[in-house]
Amino acid sequence: MQSFEIDKTDVLKLKQALEGDEEELVKLLGEYHASEIAILFSKIPLESQKRIINLLPAETASEVLSEMDFEAHPEELLLELDPERRQEIVEELDYDDATDIIAQLDEEDQQEILQDLDTEDASNIRNLLSYKEDSAGGLMNTQLIKIYANMSKKQAIDEIIQQSEEIEEFYTVYVVDESDTLKGIISLKNLIKAKASVKVADLINEDFIYVKAQVDQEEVADLISQYNLTSIPVVDDHLKLLGRVTFDDVIDVLEEENTEDMLKISGVSEDEELSGNWQAAVKSRLPWLVINLVTAFLASSVIRYFEPTITHILILPAYMTIIAGMGGNAATQALAVTVRRITLSDLSDNQAYRTVIKEFTVGLVNGAIIGLIVFMAALFYDSNPLLGLVIFIAMAGNLMIAGLAGSSIPLVLKRVGIDPAIASSIIITTFTDVFGFLLLLGLASKLLL
Amino acid sequence: MQSFEIDKTDVLKLKQALEGDEEELVKLLGEYHASEIAILFSKIPLESQKRIINLLPAETASEVLSEMDFEAHPEELLLELDPERRQEIVEELDYDDATDIIAQLDEEDQQEILQDLDTEDASNIRNLLSYKEDSAGGLMNTQLIKIYANMSKKQAIDEIIQQSEEIEEFYTVYVVDESDTLKGIISLKNLIKAKASVKVADLINEDFIYVKAQVDQEEVADLISQYNLTSIPVVDDHLKLLGRVTFDDVIDVLEEENTEDMLKISGVSEDEELSGNWQAAVKSRLPWLVINLVTAFLASSVIRYFEPTITHILILPAYMTIIAGMGGNAATQALAVTVRRITLSDLSDNQAYRTVIKEFTVGLVNGAIIGLIVFMAALFYDSNPLLGLVIFIAMAGNLMIAGLAGSSIPLVLKRVGIDPAIASSIIITTFTDVFGFLLLLGLASKLLL
Numbered sequence: 001m002q003s004f005e006i007d008k009t010d011v012l013k014l015k016q017a018l019e020g021d022e023e024e025l026v027k028l029l030g031e032y033h034a035s036e037i038a039i040l041f042s043k044i045p046l047e048s049q050k051r052i053i054n055l056l057p058a059e060t061a062s063e064v065l066s067e068m069d070f071e072a073h074p075e076e077l078l079l080e081l082d083p084e085r086r087q088e089i090v091e092e093l094d095y096d097d098a099t100d101i102i103a104q105l106d107e108e109d110q111q112e113i114l115q116d117l118d119t120e121d122a123s124n125i126r127n128l129l130s131y132k133e134d135s136a137g138g139l140m141n142t143q144l145i146k147i148y149a150n151m152s153k154k155q156a157i158d159e160i161i162q163q164s165e166e167i168e169e170f171y172t173v174y175v176v177d178e179s180d181t182l183k184g185i186i187s188l189k190n191l192i193k194a195k196a197s198v199k200v201a202d203l204i205n206e207d208f209i210y211v212k213a214q215v216d217q218e219e220v221a222d223l224i225s226q227y228n229l230t231s232i233p234v235v236d237d238h239l240k241l242l243g244r245v246t247f248d249d250v251i252d253v254l255e256e257e258n259t260e261d262m263l264k265i266s267g268v269s270e271d272e273e274l275s276g277n278w279q280a281a282v283k284s285r286l287p288w289l290v291i292n293l294v295t296a297f298l299a300s301s302v303i304r305y306f307e308p309t310i311t312h313i314l315i316l317p318a319y320m321t322i323i324a325g326m327g328g329n330a331a332t333q334a335l336a337v338t339v340r341r342i343t344l345s346d347l348s349d350n351q352a353y354r355t356v357i358k359e360f361t362v363g364l365v366n367g368a369i370i371g372l373i374v375f376m377a378a379l380f381y382d383s384n385p386l387l388g389l390v391i392f393i394a395m396a397g398n399l400m401i402a403g404l405a406g407s408s409i410p411l412v413l414k415r416v417g418i419d420p421a422i423a424s425s426i427i428i429t430t431f432t433d434v435f436g437f438l439l440l441l442g443l444a445s446k447l448l449l
Numbered sequence: 450m451q452s453f454e455i456d457k458t459d460v461l462k463l464k465q466a467l468e469g470d471e472e473e474l475v476k477l478l479g480e481y482h483a484s485e486i487a488i489l490f491s492k493i494p495l496e497s498q499k500r501i502i503n504l505l506p507a508e509t510a511s512e513v514l515s516e517m518d519f520e521a522h523p524e525e526l527l528l529e530l531d532p533e534r535r536q537e538i539v540e541e542l543d544y545d546d547a548t549d550i551i552a553q554l555d556e557e558d559q560q561e562i563l564q565d566l567d568t569e570d571a572s573n574i575r576n577l578l579s580y581k582e583d584s585a586g587g588l589m590n591t592q593l594i595k596i597y598a599n600m601s602k603k604q605a606i607d608e609i610i611q612q613s614e615e616i617e618e619f620y621t622v623y624v625v626d627e628s629d630t631l632k633g634i635i636s637l638k639n640l641i642k643a644k645a646s647v648k649v650a651d652l653i654n655e656d657f658i659y660v661k662a663q664v665d666q667e668e669v670a671d672l673i674s675q676y677n678l679t680s681i682p683v684v685d686d687h688l689k690l691l692g693r694v695t696f697d698d699v700i701d702v703l704e705e706e707n708t709e710d711m712l713k714i715s716g717v718s719e720d721e722e723l724s725g726n727w728q729a730a731v732k733s734r735l736p737w738l739v740i741n742l743v744t745a746f747l748a749s750s751v752i753r754y755f756e757p758t759i760t761h762i763l764i765l766p767a768y769m770t771i772i773a774g775m776g777g778n779a780a781t782q783a784l785a786v787t788v789r790r791i792t793l794s795d796l797s798d799n800q801a802y803r804t805v806i807k808e809f810t811v812g813l814v815n816g817a818i819i820g821l822i823v824f825m826a827a828l829f830y831d832s833n834p835l836l837g838l839v840i841f842i843a844m845a846g847n848l849m850i851a852g853l854a855g856s857s858i859p860l861v862l863k864r865v866g867i868d869p870a871i872a873s874s875i876i877i878t879t880f881t882d883v884f885g886f887l888l889l890l891g892l893a894s895k896l897l898l
Contacts, residue, residue, distance in 0.1 A: 008797060035675050043797055067675075069794070161642050170638070171620065171679065188637055189619070193610050225704075226484050226516075228697035230620065230679060247696045248677040254700065255674075258707040259789050262714070266785030266874075267778055274790040275800075278810040285782050286815055292778050293819055296771040297826070303767040310759075310766060317759060317766040318752040322745040324770060325882060328777065329716055329741050329875050333734050336715030340708050341723040345518070348457060348492055351724075361727040366735055370742055377746070425715075425874065426778050433774060 006039045014040050018048050026055055034063030042072040042275075050080050053089070062092035065101060071275045075104040078113070087116045095121075096141035096249070099128035103138075136220045137213030139253065140234040140243030143167050146174045149183055149201040156191060156200050171230035174241055175204050182233055182241040184208060210235050213242055218257055221250045264421035265339055267292070288426055295430035299324070302434055306441035313448055315382055316441065319374070319391050323440050326370055327398040327432030332425045334359045334406025342410060342420050352415075356407045363403025364396060371395035390447055394440035398432055405431040455488045463489055467497050475504055483512030491521040491724075499529050502538070511541035514550060520724045524553035527562070536565045544570075545590035545698070548577035552587075585669045586662030588702065589683040589692030592616050595623045598632055598650040605640060605649050620679035623690055624653050631682055631690040633657060659684050662691055667706055670699045713870035714788055716741070737875055744879035748773070751883055755890035762897055764831055765890065768823070768840050772889055775819055776847040776881030781874045783808045783855025791859060791869050801864075805856045812852025813845060820844035839896055843889035847881055854880040 010032075017025040029037065029052065037056075041049050041064065053061045068074040078086060078101055090098050090113065102110050102125060110129070114122045124142055131137030145163045147156050160173060173191070175183045184204035194203055210233045211220055224232055224247055231246045260270035272284035303310070303320070310316050338355060341347065347355065371392040378388035405428055410420035459481075466474040478486065478501065486505075490498050490513065502510045517523040527535060527550055539547050539562065551559050551574060559578070563571045573591055580586030594612045596605050609622060622640070624632045633653035643652055659682045660669055673681055673696055680695045709719035721733035752759070752769070759765050787804060790796065796804065820841040827837035854877055859869035 007795070011797060033676065035677075039675075039794070042794070043800070157641065161638075164638055164642070169677075169679075188641075189610075189613055192606065192637075192641065193613070225697070225700045226488075227482065228484075228618075230618075230696070247679070247700070248674070251674045251696070251700065251703065254703055254707075255793065258703075258711075259793070262707075262711055262785050262789050265711070266714075266781045268782045268785055272786065274786055274793070278807045278814065281786070281807065281811045282814050285779070285811065286818060288782070289775060289779060289815055289819055290822075292775060293771070293822060296774045299774065300767040300771050303770060304764075307763055307767075311763055314756055314760055315753075317769065318749045318756075320766065320770070321752060321773065321882065321886070322742070322749050325745045325748065325773075325878065326738060326741060328878075330734070330738060332715045332874055333717045333737070336711050336717055337721065337723055337730070340711050344704065344708070344723070345488070345491070346456070348460060351492070358727045358730065362730045362734065365727070365731050366738055369735060370738055373739075373742060425781055429774065429778075433770065437770070 006036050010036075011040060011043045014044065018044070018051070022055065025052070029056060034060050035067040037064045038067035038069070038072075041068055041077075046076060046080060049077050053077065053081065054085060058088045058092050062089045062097075065089065066093055066097035070104070071273050073104070074101050075109075078102075079105065079109055083116050086113065090117060091121060094141050094143060095124045095128055096139065096243070099125050099138075100133075103129055103133060131213060134217045135213060136211045136215045136217065136232075136234045136245060137242065139217050139220060139245045139249050140213070141246065141249075142243040144174060144233075144241075144244045145170045145172075146176045146180075146241065147186075147200055149175050149177070149199070149204060151200045153191065153194055153196055153198050153200075160188070160191075169246070171246070172233075172244075174233055174244075175200060176241050180241050181239050182210060182235055185233070208233075210239075211245070212237065217253045220245050221253045221257070224250045225254070261339065261343060261421045264419065265336065265424050267424040267426040288424070292426045292430075295426070296433070298430065299433035299437055302437040302441065306437075306445060309441055309445040309449060313387070313444055315387070316444060319378070319387075320437060320440060322374060323391070323394050323398055323436040324433045326395065327402045327436045328425070328429040330363055330366060330399045331402035331406040331428040331432045334363065334403045335410060335423060335425060335428050338407045338410050339420050339423070342414050347411070347414075352411045355411065356404065359403035359407035360400060361403070363399040363401070363406075367396035367399025367402075368392075370399065386447060387444075390440065390443045393443060394436060397439045398436040401435045402428075402432045455485055459485075460489060460492045463493065467493070467500070471504065474501070478505060483509050484516040486513045487516035487518070487521075490517055490526075495525060495529060498526050502526065502530065503534060507534075507537045507541050511538045511546075514538065515542055515546035519553070520722050522553070523550050524558075527551075528554065528558055532565050535562065539566060540570060543590050543592060544573045544577055545588065545692070548574050548587075549582075552578055552582060580662060583666045584662060585660045585664045585666065585681075585683045585694060586691065588666050588669060588694045588698050589662070590695065590698075591692040593623060593680075593682075593690075593693045594619045594621075595625045595629075595690060596635075596649055598624050598626070598648070598653060600649045602640060602643055602645055602647050602649075609637065609640075618695070620695070621682075621693075623682055623693075624649060625690050629690050630688050631659060631684055634682070657682075659688075660694075661686065666702045669694050670702045670706070673699045674703070710788065710792060710870045713868065714785065714873050716873040716875040737873070741875045741879075744875070745882070747879065748882035748886055751886040751890065755886075755894060758890055758894040758898065762836070762893055764836070765893060768827070769886060769889060771823060772840070772843050772847055772885045773882045775844065776851045776885045777874070777878040779812055779815060779848045780851035780855040780877040780881045783812065783852045784859060784872060784874060784877050787856045788859050788869050788872070791863050796860070796863075801860045804860065805853065808852035808856035809849060810852070812848040812850070812855075816845035816848030816851075817841075819848065835896060836893075839889065839892045842892060843885060846888045847885035850884045851877075851881045 017028045065074045145160055147159050173186045175186055184206040185208045186203050190203050209227050213234050231244045234243045235241055264270050267288040269284040374395055375388040375392040378391050409423040413423055414420045466477045514523045594609055596608050622635045624635055633655040634657045635652050639652050658672055658676050662683050680693045683692045684690055713719050716737040718733040823844055824837040824841040827840050858872040862872055863869045
C-alpha cells in the first residue's frame with residue numbers, strides 16, 4: 001500500500017457511504033487500514049462510529065479502538081456497543097490497550113464490561129488497572145514470549161511459535177525461571193543462527209535493560225529512546241517478569257509529554273484536552289489568568305507609585321509598553337531554550353551555571369542593541385537625548401533580567417524537584433514587567449524631573 | 450543491567466579516572482553502555498573524549514559516536530582522530546549514522562575522511578550525503594535484509610542468517626525482484642512458522658507501507674507512529690528499494706521537531722542549538738526581537754495618539770499594563786493549544802471553524818470574569834464606576850481578540866502552507882497590545898472625558 005494521509009475526500013466519501021447501503025460501506029471500509037479508520041472516527045458522530053464498528057471483523061474493530069486518539073473517546077464507543085459485540089472486541093484487544101480504554105470509564109461501567117469477559121482476561125485487565133496510568137505498569141502489555149533457560153534450540157523455537165499465535169508482534173524473547181523471575185533476553189535471530197545442539201542458556205544476554213512497574217512513563221520513554229530498544233521488560237521488586245513496554249507506546253508517551261510541556265510553558269493546565277469544549281478550556285486556563293492578574297496588579301502598582309513622574313513626562317507610557325513587551329519576549333525566548341534543554345538532558349551544576357551566564361549575556365547584548373534603536377527613536381520623535389539614555393538603560397537592564405529570570409527560574413525549580421515547565425511565560429513576564437517599569441520610571445524620576 | 454541514569458557521580462568518577470592510569474580508566478569504561486559514554490562525553494572536553502575513544506574497542510567507539518547528541522559535535526571528535534583509527538571506526542558505523550556525522554563537516558573535511566574508506570563504504574556514504582538531511586533518504590540506512598520471492602523457506606532462512614552477520618538489528622525482511630524492486634515484506638516469525646515446503650512468495654505481505662526518498666522526515670515519523678512500524682522501507686520513484694528508516698531514528702526526529710516547535714512558538718529560530726554559545730543565541734533571537742520592536746512601536750503609537758486622554762486620566766497607564774498583559778497571556782494560551790493540535794492532526798475546515806469559535810468563546814468568558822475582578826478593583830482603588838466599566842469592556846474585548854487571533858492565525862498559516870508555529874507569541878501579542886490599548890483608550894476618551 002502506498003503511504004497516504006487521511007484527508008477531506010476520505011471523510012466525505014465515508015459520510016456519503018454512511019448514507020448509502022451497507023454493501024458499499026463495507027467495501028469502502030475494506031480500503032482502509034485500522035489506524036486510518038481510527039482517524040476518520042474523530043470526524044464522525046458516535047452513532048456512525050458504532051455502525052461501522054459493528055460492520056468490521058472483530059479483529060479490525062479492536063485495532064480501530066486501540067488506535068483511536070484518547071480525545072476521540074474510544075471508551076464511549078465501547079460502552080455504546082451491545083454487550084456481546086463488546087465482549088468479542090475486548091477479547092481481541094491487547095490487555096494494555098483494553099486497560100487504557102477501560103481506565104477512562106467510571107468504576108460502575110468498568111465493572112459492567114469486565115463481568116462479561118472470561119475470568120482470565122478480566123483478571124489480567126483488573127491487574128493492569130491497579131497500576132498508575134503513567135507508570136511502566138500502566139503502560140505495559142502482559143502478553144509476551146517467554147521461555148526457560150534449560151530448553152534446547154528446537155524446544156525453544158517450538159515454544160516461541162506456539163506462544164506467538166496469540167501475539168501479533170514480538171521483538172525480544174524473555175528467558176525466565178520456574179517462578180517467572182527474569183533471567184535474560186534472547187533474540188530470535190541468534191536463536192535461529194545457533195547450532196541445533198545449543199541450549200537457550202548458552203545464548204542468554206544477561207546484560208539487558210529492565211524497569212520496575214512503578215517507574216514513571218517518562219523514564220521508560222527515555223530508556224527506550226536512549227538504548228534504541230524495541231521493547232523493555234517490566235518487573236516487580238523481586239525481578240518477576242510482569243510485562244513489556246514496546247516502542248510504539250513510547251512514541252505516544254513522548255507526544256503526550258511534549259504536549260504537556262508546551263501547554264504548561266504557555267500557562268495552560270497540562271491536562272487540558274486539545275479538542276475539549278470551551279467550558280473545559282475556561283476551567284483549565286482561568287486559574288493561570290488569575291495568577292497572572294495578581295502579578296499584573298504588582299506591575300500596575302509600580303506605575304501607580306510613579307504617577308507623579310508620568311504627570312510630568314507624558315510620553316513615558318508610550319515607552320513603557322515597548323520596554324515591558326520586549327522584556328516579556330526576551331524572557332520567553334530564554335525560558336523556552338532552557339526548559340527544552342532541561343527536558344532533553346539533565347544539566348550538571350557547572351552547565352546550569354554556564355547556562356545562566358550565557359542567558360544573562362544574551363539578554364545584555366540584545367538589550368543594548370534594541371536599546372540603541374529605541375534611543376535613536378527617542379531622539380527622532382521626542383528630541384530628548386536624556387530620555388533616550390534612560391530608555392536605553394531600562395531596555396538593556398530589563399532584557400538582562402529577562403535572560404537571568406528565564407534561565408535561572410526553571411533551573412532552580414528543577415533542582416527542588418518541581419517541573420521546570422511550570423515556570424511559564426506568565427510567571428516569568430511578571431519579573432520583566434515589574435523590573436522594566438521600576439527601572440524606566442525610577443531612572444526617569446531621578447534624571448528627567 | 451539495572452536501568453539507571455548518568456549523574457554527577459558518574460561524571461566525577463570519569464574525571465578522576467582520566468587523571469589516573471589507563472588500566473583504571475579502561476575498567477571504568479567497561480561498566481558503561483555506549484549510549485551512556487555518549488552522554489558522559491557531553492560533560493568532558495574534546496581531548497578527553499579523544500583519549501577515551503582510542504581506548505575503546507572500535508565497535509563500541511562507533512556506537513558512542515552514533516549515540517552522541519548532535520550538539521556534542523561527534524564530527525569534531527571524528528576529525529580529531531588519527532586517520533587509521535578514524536577509518537576503523539567509520540567502517541563500524543551504520544551508513545546512515547556515518548552520513549549523519551560526516552554531513553556536519555565542510556566539504557574538504559568530508560573528502561578527507563571519505564578518501565580513506567574502502568570504495569564500497571565511501572560510495573554508499575557519498576550516495577546518502579546526496580539526500581536532504583531531513584528527508585526519508587537522509588534518514589534511512591542502506592543496510593537491510595532482502596530476499597527473493599522464489600526462494601524456498603530454507604534458502605530464505607540461510608540467506609537471512611548470512612545477511613544478518615553485518616546487521617545488528619532487523620525487524621522486517623524485504624522481498625525484492627532481480628532489479629531490487631520492492632515486492633513486499635515478510636516477518637521472520639511467519640517464515641519460521643511456515644512448513645518447509647513453503648516458498649517466500651506464499652508468505653509475502655503485499656499490503657505494506659513505504660515512503661519515497663524525498664518525503665519529509667516529519668511525515669516518515671507520522672507514518673511509523675501511526676502504523677506502529679519498527680521500520681519503513683524507502684524506495685525511489687520506480688519502487689527500487691533504497692533503504693529503511695527504523696523506529697529509533699524516528700524517536701530522535703520527533704524530539705527534534707518538538708524542540709523546533711517549542712522554540713518557534715517562543716520566537717527563537719528553530720535551528721538555535723540549545724547548548725550553543727551566546728553569540729549564536731544573539732544571532733538567532735535578535736531578528737525576532739527586532740520584529741517585535743516594530744510591532745511594539747505600533748502599540749506605542751496608539752498610546753501616543755491618545756496622549757491627551759492620558760493627560761486627563763492619569764490612572765490609565767496603570768490599567769493599560771494589566772489589559773495588555775492579560776491579553777498577551779490569553780493569546781499565548783490559545784496559540785499553544787491550537788498549534789499543538791495542528792501538529793498532532795490535520796483539522797478539517799469544520800473542525801478549524803469550531804476551534805476558532807471555541808477560542809473566541811473562551812476568550813470572551815475568561816475576559817468577562819477577569820474584567821469583573823478588575824472592575825471591582827477600579828471601584829475599590831479609584832472609586833470610579835465608569836472607569837471600571839471601560840476597563841471591563843476593554844478586558845473582555847481584548848481577551849476575545851486574543852482567542853480569535855491565537856487560534857485563527859496559526860490555522861490560516863497552516864492553510865496557506867506556512868508552519869503554524871511561526872505565529873509565535875511575538876506576532877500574536879501585537880494584536881492584543883494594539884487592540885487592547887485602542888479599546889481602553891478609545892472608550893476612555895469617549896466616556897470619561
